[in-house]
Amino acid sequence: METHQHRTDALVVGSGYAGSIAALRLAEAGVATIVLERGRRWQVGADGDTFATQHRPDGRASWLSPKSPLTDQTLDIYPGVLESLEGEGLTMIAAAGVGGASLLSNGTMVEPSPELFRRAFGDFLDQREMHDVWYPQARELIGCSPIPKDVLDSDFYRSSRDFMDQLERAGIPYDLVDLAVDWGVIREEMAGRRTASHIAGLNVFGVNSGAQRSMDVTVLARAEATGHVEVRPLSVVTGIRPQGDGHLVSYDELDERGTLVARHEVHTAHLVLAAGTLGTTRLLLRAKAAGHLPGLDASVGTRVGNSEVITARTGMAPNNPAQGGPCSVIVKDWQDNPHAPVTLLNFPWVDAPSDEGWITTIGASPTEPLGSFRYDADKDDVVLNWPVEDPRAVRATDAVRHTLDRLNAATPGSKTAFNRIGTTGGNVVGGVPLGLATAADGSVHGARNLYVVDSSLLHGSSGAVPPALTISAVAARVASLLVASIAGA
Template sequence: MTNSHISRRQFVGLAAMQLAATAGLTAISATAATAEATTTAGPTFVPAVVVGTGYGSSVTALRLGEAGISTLMLEMGQLWNQPGPDGKVFCRMINPDRRSTWFRTRTEAPLGTFLWLDVVNRDIESYAGVLDRVHFAEMSVYVGRGVGGGSLVNGGMAVTPLRSYFEQVLPTVDADEMYNRYYPLANSMLGVSTIPRDYFENSDYYQFARVSRAQAANAGLGTAFVPNVYDFGYMAMEESGQAPKSALNAEVIYGNNYGKRSLDRTYLPAALSTGNVTIQTLHRVRTIAQQPDGTYLLTVEQIDTAGNLLATKEIGCRHLFLGAGSLGTTELLLRARDTGALPALSDEIGNGWGPNGNIMTARANHLWNPTGMLQSSIPTMAIDDWNNPTTPVFAEIAPIPSGIETWVSLYLAITKSPERGTFVYDRATDTMGLRWTREQNQVSVAAAKSLLDRINHANGTIYRYDLFGDTRAFADDFCYHPLGGCVLGKATDGYGRVTGARNLYVTDGSLIPGSIGVNPFVTITALAERNIAQVIRQDIAA
């Protein structure tokens, strides 16, 4: 399916989203008959349920819908397409309000301070906001909340991993098939493109990236342009004053109002337009169990945007696809196994977790080398030292779109780390914990430091120590790219079928064992395309 085909079809799905939001509905569908839910004396029953609306879930729902399978998607967040008091759906990074954060009374941005001053975060009203930071003992994880999942809050960096590293990480997956068929399909469906070179070289909004590129070159390091799902034609119109600003208006981690091809603009409208898919928002799956006839029974909590519990529902299905992300999917499976609801699930569930080697760090530039008051929020370049035989790093040049000159060069370093964590379920508290220590991140810190030390030495610069709430130069206590927990070929078979439970599938980043070397969402999308094609052929269409 080509991107132009999606554009012609997605109108129906986009219209369904708008109608649901305007009417204040939590159910989004293109037709009244969508999902063919049936209610008997027991729970509502649908042929297929997809938990979550992120990358893997969106792929799965679209392909099921195209195959004529009535499918219900359950999303714990809300549909983001109704404007707030300022006329915008999403708020800016530099002036966050309740739309920013998932049920907190204060925002929790990755940069916590500036010059050690608490000027970044804001007190807010508790609300079903778009960004969540899930805390464990020694690691926290950023995740998106809403229809479109992480695509709503990420920087849109759509990177296909180095083939040789992909083959190390997922050796049982046919790399020829992935790189010749499924990666191109994913990139087409997601609307991936690369910033035009002339625009990058001449825009004031990318001075910050050009400064980092020159400093990397002084250290003998190369850079690479990084593809993105942002519409760079729209960005040029933003800069020329022909369109409302989004990337050029400090919008990204709390959502982009315009310009970004998030999943609610690509896969999800296409899924809805099949007429076989319904999305239920503000519905959180709490438990899953299997019935004597082999079907699944889900206990689902419906909430409102204030967090009030409105109803507890039971939903049954024949085929269950878990796409709630590394954290959500793993928690559901651990709870099911350890409470005895699905006792035959593998002991491998919970294993193989990693933060994709994420380390954030920053350098202080000389006063005569400013990074620019104007900065696009969309990253488009990385320092590529992944072929380094001892400390491979892919360091993305990140913006600080604060509206003032900071002289800061910020990086999200993706490193190659062998360290893995394990999720565990505490039955007494009904919570999931993560066995991971800060010490495990030291190999990643050392790799990032090796790269940035060379740049500092070549340019006579130093690190910034004032950005992460204390005196650290390297933020190693949070990540954007949680991976693993239900590893492909270990907790599942080679196509995401969960071991020990028929017609139960995993379709998200929990399949990838802890690291993929670049931003993972294109890989998650491509892997989901591969897996659902096989599942439909063998398990559903057969």
């Protein structure tokens, strides 16, 4: 098969939160930029059938695999929205598609407290600067807001209101969480004029109503509108190697069924990796193993963390647990928990038994970066290791249990059905730790004109809160530094 050759000033791999922000900042500086994204572009159609759902899963739910940890069904092979990587102790799920995980996330956007931020980043990032400059910029770029009163007061959000009542009685602090959704479209879902998606808890394979403020329709669309950015979907980057002062990037072009149709090589003066924790670490460790980036720091592949604790409580009055998504209430048990600070977010559970009330939460507590990726030559891929039984990983459940026990004590009849460290994780971060594997501006040690901007820069944690806002804030900061350095070059 012939290999097509191209050139560009800047190339971004991946189009999730970080890649979209980097592309926008490069475009605003007038730098000609190609964005290579392995997944397809998903344009929400009026038929409400753009994405698979948990009720009717098919190949659209899974990246080129008949299996997904999120369904028992065997799927057709298709370039769907989620890759799953079965690791040691943890199956990681990673998005594929223009917009990355913003297509299907719960959309919760949370800044950690100063103390939790400092626990996660130590001296590698300045908390004040992040709080004053980069978190506000990330919020503005993404566009997020808490659930409006009329939506919260509707029948669809009864479980959120019950949860708030329980928290009041238990004296546990909570807030309404900022969400990257379009509330106008959610009102349309409620009125039956759009497909019930978020209100029915159906987001993990994509949101068919169009209520998701995903990066493809917000930040990346702004970047494309400048005329300086070209997004190439269904373009799987397979290798990177230095050439001159820049890099040669190899990628496979797929068709809509995932079949290889062409091979390409692009020479880029500046290479920006935004393929997410799994994608970026995979590309760097593969390039190192092939001898193309021998000078990479030994920390590449390390400081990986999984912050999820999944819980469910039952024994309360029926409250439509499958409805009323995405998460709308955030519990900030950050001061009074004797074990460790705990964050909980209620989230929908489409398969919850319907005979009694359930409240499902996704929780987090400060995590240590105990996980790692290593390169396996036989697989030509990375293997993720997460020491699921390490007491330092398990102790998060003690802290969460304490919060749940207080809620149960304040809610007669309620009890905890389960409280466990997530073994299927979408919030895994780390692998290319900022300040160790890279300089403060994201430039990779041991390489020239190679930058990382995404979730792999985090040191295994975003401070006991979901990571997307922190990833976006870090990406905004790193992108502005790299654009300044490109402009000055």
